[in-house]
Amino acid sequence: MKKLTILPITSNLTGRLNFNQLSDLVADFEWNTLPHSNWSESYPYQPEVRFKIGYTEKELIVQFDVAEEQLRGNYSEANQNVWEDSCVEFFISFDDRKNYYNIEFNLIGTGLIGYGSPDKATRNRLSAAEIETVQTFSLIERHSGTDKHWTMIQVIPLAVFKFNDTRDLKGKTIHGNFYKCGDNLKQPHFVSWNKIDNPTPNFHLPQFFGELIFG
Template structure:
């Protein structure tokens, strides 16, 4: 998987309008989430793209999704958002020994966890930490398809187990996903392909590289 060069932006810290925030990402490169990792059991592939950029204090993610149906059941932090129409971002600061999983459904409901790939070590963030992530969502129906977008403004303070969250010039490991476990057509697609026998996104050995532009 070709590494992503994450551009650095200069966004005033008092910017609260999501339309203004999105305008800063207008020229940021678009990437696709298109690997159908378990095609025999789960062949359905929604069309999914994302953009990623950063500042000294925040990460910015913008997803665009087109799928047949949208499910949006979960409204509270740390509920089972992966069962809904959901996008996910996993990020490791320590060469894949541990990683953060940030999962958000079409409503902007979030779940954030941290630990190693051994699920016994993983822990969920508290509600106050998850709600530091500002979200903006939009859903449009067109020609029998649901088109939805999700914009995330992620404070670097969310990565609370890191001694240093400075991103400039670093190369970190990550993966990006789209899933919907309880949709009529369940699916599990990724940016960096996963070679594993059953659906499981918690496979840091298959993360790709993000290099943060200096």
């Protein structure tokens, strides 16, 4: 099981945020890769993906950086099938993997957030209004003859994790995993930070979450 320390951000996020401001806040944080191309026999394509993460008293800040062959951002309404687009995902559990939040955003900032146990019949989606409290900032680069590149920064209010007590996170150890997918791209793929050992594609397996330690 991988371990990752989430470092604190001392600056308060006030006023109208922008991509450059947020990028500067986490500029010195370490990049972490998504090295595992799960189910590679059926889905051999592997985009280059990395992420970094930090936290304040009120938010998680997550930055994804992606280079991939095709860009797709068809969905524009909360809780639509964003996993079919160029999509980055962050699953997080505050109760030792009994329940978890799946936070999924496509490259144009459309989100889906669910909560519950691994049994999908018990899972519920957050409302569109709650999902839209997550601020997203995307930068997309397209160059002919090469992979397309996009970067997204997500500002996730801790209030999104409404079924858990997220006060005073410093020193706590929780669990989570980071993913990149694109089910309806020309070359579908399912890559992750912590490896998933399952015969068929499925990100909803918290037993394969890594440890996240709030520094």
